[in-house]
Amino acid sequence: MRIYIPFIIVILFIIIQVIRSIKVIKNGEIGVVERFGKVITTKQPGITFVSPLTLSRIRIMSINEQVIPASETAYSSDKIRITYKIETIYKVFDPLKAKFSTKQLNYTVKYLSAMLFKKIIVSNTYDNLKSNHDFLISEFMRDLGNCLSEMSCELISFEVKDITRIGQYAESLDQFKSVNTSKSSKNNGYEPTDDNPIKF
Numbered sequence: 739m740r741i742y743i744p745f746i747i748v749i750l751f752i753i754i755q756v757i758r759s760i761k762v763i764k765n766g767e768i769g770v771v772e773r774f775g776k777v778i779t780t781k782q783p784g785i786t787f788v789s790p791l792t793l794s795r796i797r798i799m800s801i802n803e804q805v806i807p808a809s810e811t812a813y814s815s816d817k818i819r820i821t822y823k824i825e826t827i828y829k830v831f832d833p834l835k836a837k838f839s840t841k842q843l844n845y846t847v848k849y850l851s852a853m854l855f856k857k858i859i860v861s862n863t864y865d866n867l868k869s870n871h872d873f874l875i876s877e878f879m880r881d882l883g884n885c886l887s888e889m890s891c892e893l894i895s896f897e898v899k900d901i902t903r904i905g906q907y908a909e910s911l912d913q914f915k916s917v918n919t920s921k922s923s924k925n926n927g928y929e930p931t932d933d934n935p936i937k938f
Contacts, residue, residue, distance in 0.1 A: 760786075760787055762784075763781055763782065763786060764783060765783050766800055768781070769781030769798055771794050771797075772795055797839045801829075802829070803828070804843070804844055806825070806847050806848045808825075808848045808851055809823045814862060814864045820864075822855070824898055825896070826847055826848075828892060829892050829894055830843070830890060830891050831891065836891070843891065846889070847886065851882055851896070855878060858878055862874065882896065
């Protein structure tokens with residue numbers, strides 16, 4: 739029995755390598771076969787096999803538009819909390835030059851768009867975000883577009899989908915201040931203790 743154990747291990751290893759070498763390329767995708775970072779060939783949609791003995795790897799790239807949602811919470815420079823949702827649509831214009839797979843690109847684009855938009859919020863006051871909204875968005879799209887072009891991608895569109903829309907934040911802040919003011923007036927001249935706490 740001990741004689742067969744190494745043989746079984748070898749067989750299992752071969753089966754695993756064969757399974758890992760089989761890739762399914764869906765419609766709207768292209769398989770880019772690389773060896774040591776150099777493009778060797780491309781594969782069309784269907785089932786393809788890349789032999790592990792050739793030291794090649796296949797990178798699955800989508801040629802369709804990718805819709806990437808992201809959400810983030812940030813504080814403007816005047817300490818107003820802003821929770822927002824954004825949506826970025828991009829497309830790979832040269833799959834052969836793209837250095838990452840579509841899955842890796844989607845993660846990178848999601849991170850980039852969220853961080854670049856957060857940078858705009860933390861660098862501006864709420865009033866400036868409100869008054870210069872179109873200009874700041876255009877600056878953001880320019881920066882994001884430049885980053886994507888370096889990855890052989892093209893920015894198709896960008897949309898801000900706030901959980902609480904920008905026009906509502908000033909109103910919410912006024913409500914917050916009025917609530918705090920009413921609480922302060924209610925508790926005016928009142929010193930809370932452990933036995934006699936403030937009631938909200």
